[in-house]
Amino acid sequence: MGKRADVKVANSPWGPDDELGALNLLDPSVRADVLQRADPARVYDLSIDYFVGMPSFQGAGDPSYQIFMSHTPQGTVVDNLNGAGSSVNKHVCYSGDVVFMYTHTGTHIDALNHFGVDGEIYNKFKSEDHLGSRAWTKGGAETIPPIITRGVLLDIAGLKKVDCLPDSYAITVADIEEALEQAGLTLQPGDVPFVRTGRMRYWPDGTKTLGSPPGLSLEAARWLTSLDISAIGSDQECVEVGPSEHEDNWLPGHTHFLAHAGVPMVELLNLEELAADGVDEFCLIAAPIRLRGATGAPMRPLAMALRPKA
Structure with a gap:
């Protein structure tokens, strides 16, 4: 430490609307x-x-990687959230998940x-x-x-x-x-x-x-x-x-x-x-x-x- 970076924001040479x-x-x-x-x-x-427990930057309070099942084959038979009915859900194995991460x-x-x-x-x-x-x-x-x-x-x-x-x-x-x-x-x-x-x-x-x-x-x-x-x-x-x-x-x-x-x-x-x-x-x-x-x-x-x- 002790020295300064003095970084400044620049205008794009490709024009005022450039985002690339x-x-x-x-x-x-x-x-x-x-x-x-x-x-x-x-x-x-x-x-x-990506996997649960993987190293990730959390030093500023950001969350770790998480994955959760939102639908499982047996759970779908029980909750019938897709409305297909018990017999169909026992036949068709439905899985789904949700990812949450920084x-x-x-x-x-x-x-x-x-x-x-x-x-x-x-x-x-x-x-x-x-x-x-x-x-x-x-x-x-x-x-x-x-x-x-x-x-x-x-x-x-x-x-x-x-x-x-x-x-x-x-x-x-x-x-x-x-x-x-x-x-x-x-x-x-x-x-x-x-x-x-x-x-x-x-x-x-x-x-x-x-x-x-x-x-x-x-x-x-x-x-x-x-x-x-x-x-x-x-x-x-x-x-x-x-x-x-x-x-x-x-x-x-x-x-x-x-x-x-x-x-x-x-x-x-x-x-x-x-x-x-x-x-x-x-x-x-x-x-x-x-x-x-x-x-x-x-x-x-x-x-x-x-x-x-x-």
Whole structure:
């Protein structure tokens, strides 16, 4: 602590009504290229499953993941809530359930309305004008389009030759440059870098996967967005290092990525299989549930290794 982040909300270069931010950088020609070069021999599922008792962020009082049966085969025979009658319900086995959770649970994407500065979110949308009783009317999860582009693995744990980076390790620009050099890659506009800290190798042990996360320093975050990435992700709960290194902002990386650069953030990715197989660049296919106005939504990112260009 002691230094200031001084993050400010930015106007979108794509106009006063823009809600996509850096996702405007997704390029149809890049999408066509990565789909053509994608190796379908193996599809990597970068998400984690949801279950009662799973580790989740509850530090600010948010609920844990819960699932409840709302209909069971025998219960339907007894209560006949569907009105079909006893004989039919004994024949047809009906099950249904209800899920209750914080939208930033498990593998998910942060929408642009998740964090702002001084009452404003990305593109200067003000809470007094665009925040209703239930949700924001701007920058919600429903505005996020399917993301099909080039993904790049920044394996910082692998670079350091450790199973997992130490708690609260702040990833530097030099770390990222070295990881890219080692992989023989450069970041291009519209790319989505995924940062591996090694935390997911301990999932679902919440004592080792959550709290005091190693992650991006604010300087590294600013360097990445200067390269026109379209989104960012990591295998821990907040992408950035924690706790904050800046006295004026408890999550400066979030405010920079979301409110200043318009870059959505994907959290709690499982990057272990990609790293184990040495897949440094890949075709990324990902889309969130379209929860209108929500500040985040579950996401199931899929990756396929890219064949070399002809």
